[in-house]
Amino acid sequence: MGREVKSVLPILIVFTPCLSLAGALLWRNKRPRFARFVYVGSSVLTFILILLLYPRAMNGTVSTQTILEIAPRITLGFRIDTLGFYFGLLLSVLWVIASFYSLGYITSRETRYYSFLSLNLSFCLGVAFSANMFTLFIFYELMSLFTYPLIIHDETDIARRAGLKYLVYSITAGAVILAALIMQYFYSGTLAFTGRGTIGAAGVSAGVLKVIFSIYLLGFGVKACIMPLHGWVPDAHPAAPAPASALLSGVILKVGVFGIMRVVYDVFGVDLLKRLGVSLPMLYVASISIIVASIFAITQTDLKRRLAYSSVGQVSYIIFGLFLLSKSGAYGAMLHVAHHAFMKGTLFLCSGIIMHELGTKDVREMDGAGAKIPLTMIAFSIAALGMMGTPVTCGFISKWLLGVGSVEAHRVYFIAVLLISSLLNAVYFLPIVYSAFFKKVTVRELFSHEAPLSMLLPTLICAVLVLILGVFVTVPGLPYSLIKVVMKVIPL
Amino acid sequence: MKWKKFAVVASLSVLGLLLAYAIGEMPSFGSKNTPDKLHVIPRYLQKSEEEAGAKNIITGVILNYRGYDTEGEVTVIFSALCAVVALLGREKRRLSRSGVDAAGKPTSVIVNTVVRFLVPIILFFAVYVMLHGEDSPGGGFQGGAVVGASIIIFTLAFGLPKSTEKIPLGFRIPLESIAVFAFLSMGFLGMLFGVNFLTFILPGLSHELAHTVRFLMLSFIEVGIGVAGGIIFTSIVFSMIREDEYELQPDLSQS
């Protein structure tokens, strides 16, 4: 399995988004419209370039490119396997959507915003395409740092505080990952991703392996917001502008998850993890995270905070699926990466429109919103239903697979967690939908109207994707078909 | 503050005790056949005159065997001068009045006469010390100190303006770097002849000539050190006098 071809595409793809920096530097004052075109165009171009890799990804061919040897035996290199391709594709799609949306939403400090937006795309792609843990770490840290300007974009006190919290969390996490990285390198002598675990062959004792594993999880768990480490999420998401929070929740959290996936599949390998017996504790952690986050979400009245807590819970689904260490569990986990990205993306983009048009963030003040901004609220409802796992939406598919996965892994009782969580999701999403469509319009919303097309269209596309992914599951090119190729490599 | 003082005293006492302890273990002073007397010193003792061109072994070691260190030492003195000048500045020429010494008192005729009589003799002695460092106790540093002393005495007696008139700034500035310059130029001279830096036996000359050249080179360095040393001491003192007078200025104007 897995031919490897050398290719310049990975480098090209990773650096394409940086084009928009040129846009920022050259044209921001003289030709602002053209600069904006460059900003969006660079992400579209990235998307197209990634599509070029599609045939290779589908037959499991790996594109590699070593850039340079940073230090003896430590290389900076790219290696696009199907999992990486899947992530890259997801990233670029969401980025295109968010960029278009930003055109309508962002009105101040555009240069900084778009520069950092594109740089972050670069770095996220770098993470997805990295050939070894070292490259991954470098891009991961860069991404962590460069997300900061997006979070404090509004430069309000709340945003500053959120940004500070975010920085403290992510820099600490970076230090923790560094420790794990060095331990891995010290004990196993390699950091390369090969598609199966490398650290098991080094003859390291189980205790040390468990330590490395838990340090890795502590580190990546901050971005992946596993429950005790989620503190920055509910502050950072509301503070960031809507498209940025869509990306934060849809993609940047997933980059943490992606790191964990690399740790699970490429550093340790499924067999080793089964032997180490870390699966069950991780399932408990994820379950607690799912349920507690959902309960927290209910108590929030700020819409974006509620969505942020919902993200904490939903990302834990992925962790949950991952550590079922069963075939369907893995399918469910990987599918949920994309599914949650689109669902939560829709929700955050909608929340942006709601704030923009209705001027409120409070979930109690949305009575009759459906009458004023009907399309937005329909999109919102679709995504909300998806979150609950209603059939026809993509949320159902991943939840179903997670349930099957629990059975496969002989841990049937965890299905209860999934059910309770769905119920809780309903408790915090349905009232919003209900009040939007079935309550009388209050006075303050009288003058509001539907959002401009540049904001509405991306939102609707996102919502439609939620439905498409839920109906045409097995169509080639959609996540399921890609994950099938991924799963050929993973020994489950 | 108290604990700080205590800490200083404690650490210095520990240092002192350590030193005393180690000194107790050292070979006792003057004893024969200690390691330091068996390794490099015998060669200095036996061959200094022939190899290094100086009857005075100390001079041989300082100028020839370890000339590079001495180059560093003259640079230390030069740095000290630069440091003083960078902090205090040069003397201000028209600040003080003639007939007034550094302490602001009128000078006496007796002192003036004695100094006028003594200074040439002291300078003469200084030149002797410089030139004969090669075969008797003395050398550039000592000679320089004597030169400096003579100029300082002169300044004390006649005041700063008179001294700066005799040795003006434009004369002193080039001479201050003459020691470093002498070392470096002699070093580069060797290099031009294709031998290592600070080698005093130049190749391509006859035995006699080479030795004469070596003597000249060493003497040039000795004199350079002496002159520069003396001038540097003088300049430092001049800078400081200016500082003193500057502070005394209000008192003087009152009286």
Add this chain to the structure above:
Amino acid sequence: MSVSSFPILLTAIPLSFAALCPIWGMWKKEACFPWSVAGVSATAFISWALVSKFSAVGTIGYKVGGWAPPWGIHIRIDFIGMLLAVVISSAGLLILIYSWRYIVHEVEEAKIPYYYTLYLLIFAAMLGFSITGDLFNLFVFMEIFSITSYALVAVSGEGKALRAAFKYLLMGAVSSITVLFSIAFLYSVIGSLNMLDISKRLPNTPYVVVVNTALALFTAAFAVKAAVFPVHMWLPDAHSIAPSPISAILSALVIKMGVLGIFRVVFTIYGHGFPSTSNLWSSLCGFVSWAAAFSIVIGSSMAIIQRELKVMIAYSSVAHIGYILLGICMLAPRGMTGGIFNIVAHAMGKACFFLVAGSLIYKHNMKRIRELRGIGRTMPVTAGAFAIASLSIVGLPPSAGFMAKWYLLWGCFQKGRYVFVAMVLLGSLLSAIYCFRVVYYMFFTGPRLHTQKVDEVPPSMYVPAALLSLGTLVLGIYSTPLISAINKFVGSLPVK
């Protein structure tokens, strides 16, 4: 003059230029700057020429005066000497160019020739210190750079500067005299001053107590020069009050001389053969590495609570000397790599920091961190240089500081010193706080973009800072040649 005579030129050229500098100043004060640039760049060229020779033949020796080693003075450029020579001459050139416009701001016009003279002297002395193979010669050059640095700290002539310089002078003088004592001790029982010769004769000496005392005193004395934690008190004052280019020289280069001194004593002199006859050596290394680890934590914590930018940067130097010495004295091969690499990384990052701080003082007389609002918009290059250099100082990828930390941590694992791992990581978290606080004030606060025009310092000031910060980045992305060279060198040291 062939390449074989280049080693001596490293000190002879800047010394000649220094000796003639006041004479130029007598003629024309403006001539001093081009004169010193000529001297420093010639030296820099020679140091790079020596690098190519070094990579071909390895250790370069030069007999001053043609005398064979134990009798005469032997210049011996080993790897670490070569590395430091290159760092000193390159960073020295950039900082010199920076100080051209800056120094007019802080030093009286009449004193400017002496500023350049002192600059050339300290430059020559550091080079001489790095490349010498003779213990007493080491001391001589140490005296030169000590005296010149006391003067340069005080050169502005303000009361605060004089006080700081005096504090520095007191500690420095004690340390110098201690070094002299130690040299006397060693000479009295070994009878030689050449470092290699001493290290050969050390294992056979019957005077173990004297030799041990000398080792301890040497280490303590050089630790003062390096400003490790318990004896770092002089550094924050001296480095923050000195004129900024001098702060850069002091922080980036002069304290590294203390590190080099410790290295010379612990490894070049005592490292071969001696450890087997005494267990003081390893316990001393252990002690120094603990002091270094505390330097990291305490220096970083103190930096956090500072309000003035330059004091903060100065405390950060205490922390970074900790990283370097921890790496060197932990006696783990990869830790040594990290420590030596951090010498270079920190030199570039910290020089850039001080140059930026100087630019801010020059342009707006800004000293406090809180005043830096909106600087990122009005002085983009200067602030950008600071931001990039702060990546390296914090140790985030991809920067030279990160690679240094990577190898340092690797070394900690090699020795199984998990406490040090925790301390190093804690230190980097703390440094993230103090560095990013500044970056935050520069870029994310202050008046809005469109209202302010770009108003930069002259190019001769922002270009050196920008080059240094780019250097940290380049070295972080491509460090293979340097690190493999360091690894090769570490292989020859008594660390396992």
